[in-house]
Amino acid sequence: MRWSQAFIPTLRDDPADSEAVSHKLLVRAGYIRQLMSGVYSMLPLGQRVRDKVMDVIREEIDAIGGQEFLLPQLHPMEIWERTGRAETMKDIMMTFEDIKGSPVVLGPTHEEIFATLARELTSYKQLPQLWYHIQTKFRDEARPKSGLLRVREFTMKDSYTFDIDFDGLDVQFDRHFEAYTRIFDRLGMETIAVKASSGAMGGKDSVEFMAPSTVGEDEVAHCGACGYAANVETASSVIAKVVDPEGDHDLEVFDTPGVRTIADLETFEGGAPADRQIKTLVYMVDLEPALILMRGDHSVQDQKLMDHLGSTDVRPAQPDEIVELLGADAGSLGAVGVKDVRIVADEALRDRAGMTTGANENDKHMRGVDVERDIAVSEWGDLRQVVAGEGCSTCGEPLDVFTAIEVGHIFKLGTFYADSLGVTVLDENGVTAPIVMGSYGIGVERNMAASVEANHDDKGIIWPMPIAPYHVIVTLVRVDDATMEAGESIHDELTANGIEVLLDDRDERPGVKFNDAELIGVPLRVTVGPRGLGNGVVELLDRRSGESSEVALGDVASTIARLVAESV
RNA sequence: CGGGACGUAGCGCAGGUUGGUAGCGCGCAUCGUUCGGGACGAUGAGGUCGUCGGUUCAAAUCCGACCGUCCCGACCA
Structure with a gap:
């Protein structure tokens, strides 16, 4: 390709x-x-990279036995109602009515559609199956952001496995794990596989592949010592026990004018350090109020809370709801003496004594609280958000916590779709058995962007060879006849060797062309100019290392062909 | 959905408080000189100032509504 064209x-x-x-x-x-917001056009370079990302994915999924389909983007609403996801996903579903007035969905994902096709499977002898497609998905995200990282229209490779039992699912799940590891490696990313919250899918295991990045939206807790890794939505840790004063503690209410926060009470005369306070939070769980008790210096992890409660209808209570329930405003709340309200306490409060907490009266707190003696805790749970430096729950070494981009997610779905859509086969005993499903997704454009996040410098992008829009750019320092001729012959020879070449034949100053070459991130650059041609050589520059070498004109094609073959 | 910011030429921005012929840099076109790391000179093209309405002799500028985009939060298999 000629840049000038x-x-x-x-x-x-x-x-x-x-x-x-x-x-x-x-x-x-x-x-x-x-x-528009969350919707992007792919220009020619972008489309080339997108195609290559899809090629890499396709190769790796084919390699574990995948069969490629292409399913529609238009779905009848009715199929989504059958699994109940018309309701659970309504906030992000793009919908409209067709000309007859029938509700139509722009597909946000394809479990329902693949599962419907899977109803044509009739015998255990046909299993296992691994089906996939690469298709546009539509999700009306409340807040698109960060370019291609969070969008409303995007391409996803989603695969689905169908097995007669959970052992078969485990095998397919592990194969996907391996394939995904190879995919992200070829895309030039370091990823960490983490346990994720199973969420509303109702599945068993779920693993997210996380690419560490400051612009990531997820937080990962990771142990460098033993390899433990988990999304903070599920992560747990061990913390040092706080030693409470010995002896008997008498409940005592005291005045705390103006004290509204944990920090206020720490510095208040007669107050207490944060780790000797009880934080009382009011949540509405399935429309019923509940008290959540945490150690003063700990934060509740909402997803862990939801998982513990077994509900997704969980939200912090409004100020007026709090007053109605406890008779005081946030900042003076406590659970002592509260009856007939669900009280969920974090494990870190077990056996704690002589604690300080709100008295359910503004400007008053209460000290001498022994948790088990004074509070009617209805259940205990690990609700605490893990913080960097806390001990790994597996080996005890300090945990690292960092943000990351979710570049892939694999689920063991189980029989949810089999049950709701009637996907069954006859097993070897002739008995009807539900098919056990798995689902495995990778966002194509998000991976493009995540790869750039991991592969750039202050001059521009540095594409990994397997997904670079071109393998090599041939930069002509001058556009005189001799240089042009040399450049064209290099371009032709490389092309004949299956190398993808961008020939920068623009009549621009060399600096402009060098800067553009670095900006667009082509991994190899051949610089052709009168200076080198006089000696029968050109310069070969490696974008990533910045190292350059002189190569004889006759060796250019073979040298580059070798470099490309090594790194694709 | 809550909070904040912004919308003026292809891109990045000024102008707005004090209403009166719409500007700068980059990019673009032509010519000349230049040419191995974002050149220089000359000439030129390009704008319903987000939209609608109001105030006014007169609105990019003041007022109102709406639309759009970004950021923080909420939400999110």
């Missing part, structure tokens, strides 16, 4: 409405343009 609109300045590095670079380097 290509549409590669590079920009000198960062776009004003971007924050994430991958967003800035993909726009500046001419890969993408935004059409």
Whole structure:
């Protein structure tokens, strides 16, 4: 491809409405343009990378036995009602009515559709199956952000497995785990596989592949010593026990004018350190109030709370709901003496004594609280948000906590879809058995962006060879006849060897061309100019290392073909 | 959905408080000089100032409504 004929609109300045590095670079380097919030056009370079990401995924899923389908983007609402997900996913579903007035959904995912096809499976002899497709998904995210990292229209590879039993599911799950590991490696990313909250899928195991990044939306707790890794939505840790004063503690209410926070009470005369306070939070769980008790210096992890309660209808109570329940405002709340309300206490409060907490009267607190003696705890749970430096629950070494991008997610779905859609086969005894399903997703464009997050420098993108839009860029320092001729012959020879070449034949100053080459991130650059040609050589530059070497004209094609073959 | 910011040429921005012929840089076109790390000179093209309404002799500027985009939070298999 000749750059002079290509549409590669590079920009000198960062776009004003971007924050994430991958967003800035993909726009500046001419890969993408935004059409509306969370919706992007793929320009020619972007489309080439997208295609390559899909190729990598396709190769690895084919390698574990995948059969590629292409399912529709338009779904009848009715099929979503059958599994109940029309309701659970209504907030992100794009819907409209067709000309007859029938409700239609722009597919946010395809479990229902694949499961429907799977009803044609009739015998255990046909199992296992591994089906997948790469298709556009629509999710009306409340808040698209960070360029391609969180969008409303995107491409996803989603695969689905069908087995006669859970042992078979385990095998397919493990194969996907291996395939995903290879995919992210080829996409140039370090990923950590973490246990995730099973969420509303009702499945058993769920593993997320996380690429550490400051712009990631998920937080991961990771132990460098033993390898324990979990989304903070499920992570647990061990903490040092706080030693409470010995002896008897008498309940005592005392005045605390103006004290509204844990920190206030720490510094207040007669107050208590945060780890000797009880934090009382009011939540509405399935529309019923509940008290959540935490140690003063701990935060409740909402997802852990939801998992513990077995409900997704959980929210903090409104100020007026709090007053109605306890008779005081947030800042003066406590659970002592509270009856007929569900009280859930964090494990860190077990056996604690002589604690301080709110007295359910504004500007008053209560000291001398022995948790088990004074509070009618209805259940205990691990509700605490893990913090960096706490002990690993497996080996005790300090945990690291960092943000990461979820680049893939694999689920053991179990028989949820089999049950709701009637996906069954006859087993070897002739008995009807539900098919056991797994589902496995990778967002294509999100992985493009995540790869850029992991592969760039201050000059621009540094694509890993397997997904680079071109393997090599041939930069002509001058566009005189001799240089052009040499450049064209290198381009032709490389192309004949199956190398993808971008020939920068633009009549621009060398600095402009070098900067553009670095910005768009092609891994190899061949610089052709009169200076080298006089000696029969060109310069070969490695984008990532910045190392360059002189290569004789006759050796260019073979040298590059070897480098590309090594790194694709 | 709550909070904040922004919307003026392809891109990045000024102008707005004090209403009166719409500006700067980059990019773009033509010509000339230049040419191994974002050149220089000359000439030029390009804008319903987000939309609608109001105030006014006169609105990019003041007022109102709406639309859009980004950021923080909430939400999110």
